[in-house]
Amino acid sequence: MKRWMMIGCAALVALAAIAQTQGCMKRVSGASGSAAQRVYVKPGEHDAYYAFLSGGHHGNIYVYGMPSCRHITTIPVFTPEPAVGYGVDEESKAMLKGFTWGDAHHPGLSETDGDYDGRWLFINDMPNARIARIDLHDFKTRQIFGPIPNLSAAHACPFPTPNTEYVFAASRFSAPVPLDRYVRAADYQKEFRGIIAGIKVDPKDGTMSMGFEILMPPYNYDLADAGKGPSHGWEFFTCYNSEMAYDSLELKASQNEMDYIAAVDWRAAQKAVDEGHAKTVGGAPVLDPAAVKGVVYLFPVPKSPHGVDVDPTGQYVCAAGKLQAEVSVYSFAKIKAAIDAGRFDGERMGVPVLPYEDVVEAKVPVGLGPLHTQFDDKGYAYTSLFLDSQIAKWKVGPPWAVVDKIDVYYSIGHLMASEGDTRHPTGEYVVALDKLSKDRYLNVGPTHPEGAQLIDLRGPKMELLYDFPTYLEPHYAQMIRAEKLHPITVYPLDQNTKPYAIKRAEDARIERKGRRVDVYMLVIRTHFTPDIVRVNQGDDVYFHVTNLEQDDDIAHGFGILWSSKNMQIEPGETKTMYWKAERVGINPFYCSNFCSALHQEMQGYIEVAPAGTPVAAVQRPDPAQVAEVAAELANE
Amino acid sequence: MTRYLFGSFAAAQRQLIVVAAVLLLPVFFLPMLPIWHLYMVAPQYPEGLSLHIFTNTIRGDLDKINLLNHYVGMHAITPRDFREFAYMPQALTLFGVAALAAALLGRRWLAIAGWLAFTGFAVLMFNDYVHWLYRYGHDLDPRAAIKLQAFTPPVIGYQKMANFRVWSFPGIGTWLLGIAWLLGPAILWLERRAPAADDEDAPKAHDAA
Numbered sequence: 001m002k003r004w005m006m007i008g009c010a011a012l013v014a015l016a017a018i019a020q021t022q023g024c025m026k027r028v029s030g031a032s033g034s035a036a037q038r039v040y041v042k043p044g045e046h047d048a049y050y051a052f053l054s055g056g057h058h059g060n061i062y063v064y065g066m067p068s069c070r071h072i073t074t075i076p077v078f079t080p081e082p083a084v085g086y087g088v089d090e091e092s093k094a095m096l097k098g099f100t101w102g103d104a105h106h107p108g109l110s111e112t113d114g115d116y117d118g119r120w121l122f123i124n125d126m127p128n129a130r131i132a133r134i135d136l137h138d139f140k141t142r143q144i145f146g147p148i149p150n151l152s153a154a155h156a157c158p159f160p161t162p163n164t165e166y167v168f169a170a171s172r173f174s175a176p177v178p179l180d181r182y183v184r185a186a187d188y189q190k191e192f193r194g195i196i197a198g199i200k201v202d203p204k205d206g207t208m209s210m211g212f213e214i215l216m217p218p219y220n221y222d223l224a225d226a227g228k229g230p231s232h233g234w235e236f237f238t239c240y241n242s243e244m245a246y247d248s249l250e251l252k253a254s255q256n257e258m259d260y261i262a263a264v265d266w267r268a269a270q271k272a273v274d275e276g277h278a279k280t281v282g283g284a285p286v287l288d289p290a291a292v293k294g295v296v297y298l299f300p301v302p303k304s305p306h307g308v309d310v311d312p313t314g315q316y317v318c319a320a321g322k323l324q325a326e327v328s329v330y331s332f333a334k335i336k337a338a339i340d341a342g343r344f345d346g347e348r349m350g351v352p353v354l355p356y357e358d359v360v361e362a363k364v365p366v367g368l369g370p371l372h373t374q375f376d377d378k379g380y381a382y383t384s385l386f387l388d389s390q391i392a393k394w395k396v397g398p399p400w401a402v403v404d405k406i407d408v409y410y411s412i413g414h415l416m417a418s419e420g421d422t423r424h425p426t427g428e429y430v431v432a433l434d435k436l437s438k439d440r441y442l443n444v445g446p447t448h449p450e451g452a453q454l455i456d457l458r459g460p461k462m463e464l465l466y467d468f469p470t471y472l473e474p475h476y477a478q479m480i481r482a483e484k485l486h487p488i489t490v491y492p493l494d495q496n497t498k499p500y501a502i503k504r505a506e507d508a509r510i511e512r513k514g515r516r517v518d519v520y521m522l523v524i525r526t527h528f529t530p531d532i533v534r535v536n537q538g539d540d541v542y543f544h545v546t547n548l549e550q551d552d553d554i555a556h557g558f559g560i561l562w563s564s565k566n567m568q569i570e571p572g573e574t575k576t577m578y579w580k581a582e583r584v585g586i587n588p589f590y591c592s593n594f595c596s597a598l599h600q601e602m603q604g605y606i607e608v609a610p611a612g613t614p615v616a617a618v619q620r621p622d623p624a625q626v627a628e629v630a631a632e633l634a635n636e
Numbered sequence: 637m638t639r640y641l642f643g644s645f646a647a648a649q650r651q652l653i654v655v656a657a658v659l660l661l662p663v664f665f666l667p668m669l670p671i672w673h674l675y676m677v678a679p680q681y682p683e684g685l686s687l688h689i690f691t692n693t694i695r696g697d698l699d700k701i702n703l704l705n706h707y708v709g710m711h712a713i714t715p716r717d718f719r720e721f722a723y724m725p726q727a728l729t730l731f732g733v734a735a736l737a738a739a740l741l742g743r744r745w746l747a748i749a750g751w752l753a754f755t756g757f758a759v760l761m762f763n764d765y766v767h768w769l770y771r772y773g774h775d776l777d778p779r780a781a782i783k784l785q786a787f788t789p790p791v792i793g794y795q796k797m798a799n800f801r802v803w804s805f806p807g808i809g810t811w812l813l814g815i816a817w818l819l820g821p822a823i824l825w826l827e828r829r830a831p832a833a834d835d836e837d838a839p840k841a842h843d844a845a
Binding site: 524525549550551596597598601631632 | 782
């Protein structure tokens with residue numbers, strides 16, 4: 001018996017060893033070979049990473065596969081997408097609150113213990129101060145929080161904390177607080193203020209709710225990052241325009257040698273709100289640092305800093321002064337020591353300022369126009385250089401020196417390393433997100449695509465693997481190992497508890513209450529039930545469409561002729577679409593999403609009778625039709 | 637001959653009959669082992685669609701298959717349509733009990749009668765299964781969108797049907813039933829010198845009775 005167990009154990013160990021070597025071999029083979037081999041993903045095979053690129057002023061998210069750089073899908077977020085009915089069906093329409101434009105900048109994956117957990121993706125809409133949460137279990141936008149009160153342009157946003165306790169937003173524009181006050185721009189210093197907002201995230205379902213706001217000096221808040229490890233509990237925000245200029249910023253806001261990073265102790269801020277130290281302004285609990293101490297500090301950063309990035313260990317805060325040639329590295333231990341010792345160099349509107357020399361750790365001469373920094377798993381940092389159109393690789397720690405540089409095409413803004421802003425970057429790739437593409441692709445006229453480049457980080461030198469164009473305009477991005485995500489492929493029908501869902505042919509019907517008409521419709525290959533809908537002119541018609549399919553990729557569309565009304569209903573889903581019966585006559589509708597061999601036959605008619613024509617309170621489809629559909633659904 | 641039939645088995649053969657009964661157990665008593673599979677692959681279904689037939693039900697991608705079948709006017713496949721599922725587990729239970737009884741009593745006639753009945757039942761059920769396949773492929777709704785020539789899906793083995801490649805093969809349940817069935821002739825072969833042994837055993841058996 002003992003011997004058998006020994007043999008069994010030995011076999012298990014051997015199996016594990018084989019599995020390990022095979023895993024290693026995969027890795028190694030990925031790093032060797034030509035650039036073409038390294039980005040080639042065979043037909044039918046999958047990429048190793050999901051990359052989420054912000055869609056910029058499209059207001060959406062582009063999903064790419066890496067290393068193939070293939071565009072897989074686009075997730076509509078802040079702007080309507082009529083193809084799938086986003087912003088058309090009642091639920092998403094309510095979420096958009098009438099906005100048809102957003103400018104999405106910084107996707108932020110949810111984290112647990114400082115690493116991506118693959119649950120949600122947050123993204124900001126800068127101009128309208130909104131934050132959206134995309135559920136990665138179905139890649140759908142599920143909440144849009146905001147407009148955040150008092151806050152003008154959420155650029156430093158959302159940059160989640162290590163356990164997704166908070167997402168943040170800070171005002172790019174200072175403005176009067178509350179916003180609905182008429183003042184002159186000339187009264188800027190007296191009347192305008194910045195706002196830093198902490199938005200709480202429910203740990204179970206990701207629901208965002210207002211946590212706190214902090215009233216800040218009227219600077220322009222730019223980017224943010226969360227502390228991790230030893231700096232957990234803090235969020236860092238860069239700002240420029242400490243000159244407090246309100247016009248000709250190009251000149252006037254570039255005069256000071258030093259601007260600031262604001263360091264927010266978000267646990268202290270929440271505690272202050274919970275203890276009642278906040279004033280309610282514009283519906284949000286606002287803390288004034290002049291009255292409530294210990295919540296926020298400033299420390300100087302040279303020359304209009306842009307990006308701020310905390311290294312994987314959480315010890316260093318790296319800020320790039322975009323008008324100088326250095327990355328300034330601050331030690332969190334020194335920041336903490338200065339705060340604890342109360343060593344302040346005065347205050348700005350109630351916010352204590354830490355002395356620069358007391359907190360700075362190193363200055364790394366990276367090159368011209370440093371903007372953002374990402375990290376790998378070997379102790380190196382990668383900083384994008386806008387003016388030099390390069391990425392600089394440098395050592396985090398002594399001698400704080402650049403070890404490699406690579407050209408990018410052209411004028412790089414953000415860069416994104418594989419899991420490169422977490423506690424455990426994978427160190428495999430970085431994607432350069434370029435602001436200009438100029439001559440890199442076939443000429444399509446004056447509106448150039450944006451450029452992006454995949455760069456291999458696995459060797460001693462960075463190596464350019466692939467160029468790919470993107471539509472306007474990714475800013476920041478996130479890259480997560482594919483095995484961390486497990487999206488569904490259909491919505492299980494038995495979990496569909498939508499109030500207007502129907503699951504049996506016998507329940508298909510048209511109900512009328514006054515001028516409101518509710519159409520309970522089901523779709524399954526290849527018909528609508530009912531497919532003849534009788535209404536009167538002037539009726540408010542709500543189509544509640546349930547897709548009874550449970551097969552992969554069998555989505556149906558519901559588009560009405562002579563209208564802007566169309567939506568896609570995924571397998572197992574119920575969606576509601578409103579349509580006003582404006583014109584007497586026959587108004588056809590059809591399946592707008594190719595579904596099957598008889599897709600062209602999938603259609604129906606709305607009969608619009610003159611107003612006041614008598615119609616039954618409940619109409620049901622032809623019993624023969626119902627029986628036929630019921631027979632088809634016999635197994636449901 | 638009569639003496640042979642009314643004779644009893646040696647201990648080793650009795651154990652083999654118990655084995656046969658035990659083999660039948662998971663197939664009928666807890667219908668957890670499938671007796672037949674149909675596996676279908678099409679260009680747009682590279683992952684394949686499966687039907688798994690048990691003694692008391694059909695599982696697998698029924699809904700997906702029925703949805704596709706409605707285009708050609710095939711009847712929806714639903715477990716409710718099969719009376720067989722109501723008696724098949726019970727019938728097999730009976731054979732299992734018979735085998736156990738034969739093992740306990742050691743009576744050759746009981747074992748042989750049970751084996752013959754089991755064989756007959758298997759032939760009937762296989763015939764029934766072929767009939768069902770024929771019916772599904774022939775009783776097509778004349779109003780169907782796609783009009784097919786009547787067909788019979790493969791009873792066993794491979795067949796190409798429209799855009800589907802179809803494999804049909806017995807499941808582990810049937811393999812177990814087959815082994816149980818084969819134990820019949822195997823025991824008889826082991827017993828080929830039995831009459832001689834019987835003469836010695838017979839008095840003991842009478843004493844026990």
